[in-house]
Amino acid sequence: xxxxxxxxxxxxxxxxxxxxxxxxxxxxxxxxxxxxxxxxxxxxxxxxxxxxxxxxxxxxxxxxxxxxxxxxxxxxxxxxx
Amino acid sequence: xxxxxxxxxxxxxxxxxxxxxxxxxxxxxxxxxxxxxxxxxxxxxxxxxxxxxxxxxxxxxxxxxxxxxxxxxxxxxxxxxxxxxxxxxxxxxxxxxxxxxxxxxxxxxxxxxxxxxxxxxxxxxxxxxxxxxxxxxxxxxxxxxxxxxxxxxxxxxxxxxxxxxxxxxxxxxxxxxxxxxxxxxxxxxxxxxxxxxxxxxxxxxxxxxxxxxxxxxxxxxxxxxxxxxxxxxxxxxxxxxxxxxxxxxxxx
Numbered sequence: 001x002x003x004x005x006x007x008x009x010x011x012x013x014x015x016x017x018x019x020x021x022x023x024x025x026x027x028x029x030x031x032x033x034x035x036x037x038x039x040x041x042x043x044x045x046x047x048x049x050x051x052x053x054x055x056x057x058x059x060x061x062x063x064x065x066x067x068x069x070x071x072x073x074x075x076x077x078x079x080x081x
Numbered sequence: 082x083x084x085x086x087x088x089x090x091x092x093x094x095x096x097x098x099x100x101x102x103x104x105x106x107x108x109x110x111x112x113x114x115x116x117x118x119x120x121x122x123x124x125x126x127x128x129x130x131x132x133x134x135x136x137x138x139x140x141x142x143x144x145x146x147x148x149x150x151x152x153x154x155x156x157x158x159x160x161x162x163x164x165x166x167x168x169x170x171x172x173x174x175x176x177x178x179x180x181x182x183x184x185x186x187x188x189x190x191x192x193x194x195x196x197x198x199x200x201x202x203x204x205x206x207x208x209x210x211x212x213x214x215x216x217x218x219x220x221x222x223x224x225x226x227x228x229x230x231x232x233x234x235x236x237x238x239x240x241x242x243x244x245x246x247x248x249x250x251x252x253x254x255x256x257x258x259x260x261x262x263x264x265x266x267x268x269x270x271x272x273x274x275x276x277x278x279x280x281x282x283x284x285x286x287x288x289x290x291x292x293x294x295x296x297x298x299x300x301x302x303x304x305x306x307x308x309x310x311x312x313x314x315x316x317x318x319x320x321x322x323x324x325x326x327x328x329x330x331x332x333x
Contacts, residue, residue: 038286071099072104
């Protein structure tokens with residue numbers, strides 16, 4: 001498949017699969033590997049990215065470089081007006 | 082000062098239990114009201130909303146929310162709304178409310194909004210029925226935001242949306258998807274009503290800061306942008322009052 005179409009097929013899989021359900025992940029692909037970056041809300045969904053892509057694209061190596069949001073980061077404050 | 086805590090794009094799932102608890106536990110030390118800017122769930126399923134509702138039920142400050150596109154995905158947005166409201170949150174859609182904080186009437190008008198693009202590059206209500214319908218959804222949302230702001234009698238005016246009213250807070254997103262991320266039509270009512278702060282989410286790769294053409298501060302509060310569970314925006318009601326007096330003078 002042409003690379004650009006593969007990127008969208010991957011993005012579609014990540015958005016539609018209920019284990020992930022994320023639209024705003026960045027995807028790069030070449031003949032051997034899929035690399036995914038972006039931020040996910042939980043560890044489980046981060047793991048699910050690898051799981052879904054390994055199932056759907058078994059001929060590619062999956063590099064899951066996504067991050068997980070910290071639930072405990074201290075609150076920042078800004079005076080707006 | 083009035084302290085507004087804000088966050089968007091929580092994307093709660095059944096695997097999210099407890100994610101907001103640490104942030105909510107001492108929220109009243111930092112803020113007077115919590116605003117949630119949509120995408121509260123991942124797929125808009127009631128069981129996802131239930132997980133968040135259990136945590137919001139214990140929030141020590143009033144919680145005001147709008148839904149986002151993710152909350153509509155399985156066509157159960159009404160149930161999602163009801164679950165969150167049963168937990169004590171108020172979910173706005175073309176509606177407003179006023180909370181009094183230390184004698185200051187803090188008004189919040191909310192609408193999910195929709196896409197369309199921005200001035201000079203916006204879609205038009207023209208051509209195929211599908212295109213006209215797309216733009217009418219946005220026009221209708223902007224009109225409902227205008228109506229909600231019109232009816233709101235408050236000292237401080239806050240607008241809460243999911244989609245963005247300006248392109249500046251989308252910077253970092255691919256330019257090609259801007260029309261799916263917001264519309265300038267949502268900015269017009271903010272300037273018309275001299276809103277003190279506009280909040281939105283939706284654009285995970287966007288920028289936090291921007292302002293409307295008329296100078297209303299706009300903040301993209303997607304948790305991905307904040308890199309924190311929420312952020313606090315402090316507003317001085319006396320400054321808002323001075324702005325209103327100045328507008329009245331210019332208008333007279």
